[in-house]
Amino acid sequence: MKSNWILIFFMTIICFIGACQSEEEINYNRYYTTGKQLYESRCGNCHNNDGSGLALLYPPLTDTTYLQSNKNKLAFIIKNGLNGEITVSGKTYNGQMPAQQDLSDIEIAEIITYITNSFGNKQGLKKTEDVNKDLKNCQ
Ligand code: HEC
Numbered sequence: 001m002k003s004n005w006i007l008i009f010f011m012t013i014i015c016f017i018g019a020c021q022s023e024e025e026i027n028y029n030r031y032y033t034t035g036k037q038l039y040e041s042r043c044g045n046c047h048n049n050d051g052s053g054l055a056l057l058y059p060p061l062t063d064t065t066y067l068q069s070n071k072n073k074l075a076f077i078i079k080n081g082l083n084g085e086i087t088v089s090g091k092t093y094n095g096q097m098p099a100q101q102d103l104s105d106i107e108i109a110e111i112i113t114y115i116t117n118s119f120g121n122k123q124g125l126k127k128t129e130d131v132n133k134d135l136k137n138c139q
Pocket residue numbers: 039042043044045046047057058059060061063066067074077078082083084085086088093094095096097098100111115
């Protein structure tokens with residue numbers, strides 16, 4: 001009888017772990033899907049729907065090193081825009097990306113989840129509370 005309880009105990013733990021993982025997965029899928037729609041309406045014009053950018057005017061989002069090393073700045077870039085010289089994929093850009101102040105933290109998290117898991121990037125879920133933190137830290 002005692003071993004049955006041990007079995008039930010472990011089964012319960014396994015169920016909990018499974019539930020946690022799938023909740024993160026559900027969020028990831030939701031953010032990614034909405035992020036794709038937002039990206040195509042808000043960013044695709046310049047960066048292209050496939051993230052390849054446009055010549056020396058708009059940098060690509062395919063530079064996984066750039067996105068990885070600036071991962072905590074992406075929220076700020078999306079919300080406040082960007083200007084000044086930057087190097088992406090070995091090329092120098094000096095353009096102007098407009099601010100999009102009307103985007104909410106969750107929309108920014110969705111866009112980041114989409115771009116950092118597309119075009120060759122693989123960074124996983126970007127949580128809304130992390131966007132909130134990033135925006136506070138950068139100001
Ligand atoms: C009007 C055109 C335009 C729009 C719309 C735009 N960007 Fe940009 N983006 C730029 C330009 C130009 C730069 C480079 C700025 C510079 O040279 O300092 C840039 C730079 C970036 C960078 C950093 C460099 C890189 O390529 O990784 C990221 C990330 C980025 N944009 C993401 C986005 C996202 C996400 C959106 C949509 C929410 C967006 N952009 C909308 C023009 C645009």
